[in-house]
Amino acid sequence: MNLYRRAAVGAATLAIGGLLATAAPSAAAPSPTLAAPDIPLANVKAHLTQLQSIASANGGNRAHGRPGYKASLDYVKGKLDAAGFTTRIQQFTSSGATGYNLIADWPGGDANQVLMAGAHLDSVSAGPGINDNGSGSAGILETALAVSRAQLKPDKHLRFAWWGAEELGMVGSRYYVNNLPSTDRSKISGYLNFDMIASPNPGYFVYDDDPTIEKTFKDYYAGLNVPTEIETEGDGRSDHAPFDSAGIPVGGLFSGAERSKSSAQxxxxxxxxxxxxxxxxxxxxxxxxxxNDTALDRNSDAVAYAIWNLAGDGTPVPPGDSYENTADVAIPDNGAAVTSTVNVTGRTGNAPATLKVDVDIRHTWRGDVVVDLVAPDGTAYRLKNSSSNDSADDVVASYTVNASSEPANGAWKLRVQDVAAQDTGYINSWKLTF
Structure with a gap:
């Protein structure tokens, strides 16, 4: 973790310009039926032992531009290649030296919904950087290997990244974001960052950036009866900052750095x-x-929990369940659109290709009415257009929507607008059936 604050990151990322104009969709979280695996602490510590040995053999550090960094990257890449990941090395230049990012993609999943997890692999020049940030690097490496062992077939496409030159100001991750085409950037549904997850006097801090990602981590710790706090010490000081500045939903974990632990903590x-x-x-x-072994163990398991939950485990959504809102919503005459929401929870994977939408809209001239189904990520599916020739009352109908690209869980909305004058109405009820 470097010493830069969010303000510095914001200034640095202004150079991205128009690339940042379109925000990515929020990271909707399917509810799991396939439990995330326990990440073996011994395996994570074995990676740290290797990183320590690499530093010891290369001048005592794994810093950008030093041989210890490239040796660290080669170690991680070798593990991922053997596990079936598709890896690539991205080069950049900083402070007169060549830097490297390592990107690893797991085959399969929806290429239009990419869930990323990342950690910086470099240390400062003063030391080997085993907590900062061998811990995060090892935690996501072992989670990636667990994905391979399980032969996970996630709903979303999984991508892992190890960043170079973070200690110089998030140089590697910023280079990655800056060089992403806007179409590829819009496909990233979430980025999870893990920087320092095994501090010897640990706290349990959760980033508060994206609500879905934040809740996922909090739910994991609640299951352990471990209280959490919102992460503020390192806010903007690590590799999530360039993603956040680009409008990509971010989240992550942190166990604390140079700040002192309070008595209450x-x-x-x-x-x-x-x-x-x-x-x-x-x-x-x-x-x-x-x-701290306990922190490393808990946080490594939390990485896996988040990956399994946020990516989905590929389990089909069971058919037949319905979610309904029967509260009346007035539709203003020739006015702004109104919405009615149903919250879908407790499901796994994406919605079906035959999602049934039943609507009951009371209106004295139904030709005035335009109706859309709006998915949790904001994607709108047109159910009914307006028509000046349709003078009958009410819209009581069933529609079928191919929503197979949408996570099932989340806030689904029926959006209705009256686009002509002199007739009024209201949403009486509507229902989704999976």
Whole structure:
């Protein structure tokens, strides 16, 4: 984790210009039926041992432009290649040295909905960077390998990334975002960042950027009866910032850096009040002994939990369940559109290709009425157009929508607009049947 604040990141990303104009859809979260795996702590620590050995053999660090960084990248890439990922190395230049990002894609999933998880792989030049950020790098590496072991067939396409030169100001991740075509950027449904997840005096902090991603992490910790706090210490100081500035939904975890743990935090999390979460932050003592095993274990499992939940496990949505809103909503005459919402929860995967939409709209001239189904990500499906020749009363009808590209869970809306004068009405009820 570097020392830059969000303001600095915002200034740096202004150069992206028009590329940032279109926001990506929010990361809707299918409810899982296939449980996320337990990530073996021993495996994650084995990766950290390798990163420590690489640093020790290369001048004591894994910093940008130093041989220890490239050796770290080669180690991670070798593991991913053997596990069946498609990997590529992206090169950039910073401070007169060549830098490298490693991108790994898991085959399958909807290419128009990409869930990314990333961590920076570089250390500062002062030390080996095992907590900052070997911990995040190892956690997402072992989660990626767990995806391979499970031969996961997620609804969304999965992409993992290890960033270079984060310690110089998110250079690698910013380069990646800057060079994404706008069409590819719009396909990223969420980016999860993991920077320092095993601090020796740990806290359990959750980014508060995207509500769905935030809730996913909070739900995981609630299941462990571990309280969380909103992450503020590192806000804008890590690789989620360029994604956030580009309008991509982001979230992540953090176990604390140079700030001191308060008495209240020590009471709920344990550890030592008045001491930094990581006393070896950006120091030579950030070695393999600078790791809290409990935090590393919990946070690595949280990475997998988020990936399995947010990407979906490919399980078909069971048919037949209905979700209905019977509250009346007045439709203004020749006015703005109104909406009625049904919240779909507890399902897995995407909606069906034969999603049934039953509407009951009371109106004295139904030809005035335009009706859309709006998916949780804002995509609109036209159900009915207006027609000056349709003078009958009411719209009581059933429609079938191919919503197979949409996650089933979320807030679905019926949007109705009266586009002509002199007749009025209201939404009486509507229903979705899966």
């Amino acid at each position: 020590a009471q709920k999390w344990g550890g030592t009040a008045g001491q930094a979460f990581d006393r070896c932050y950006h120091s030579s003592c950030d070695t393999s002994s600078n790791i």
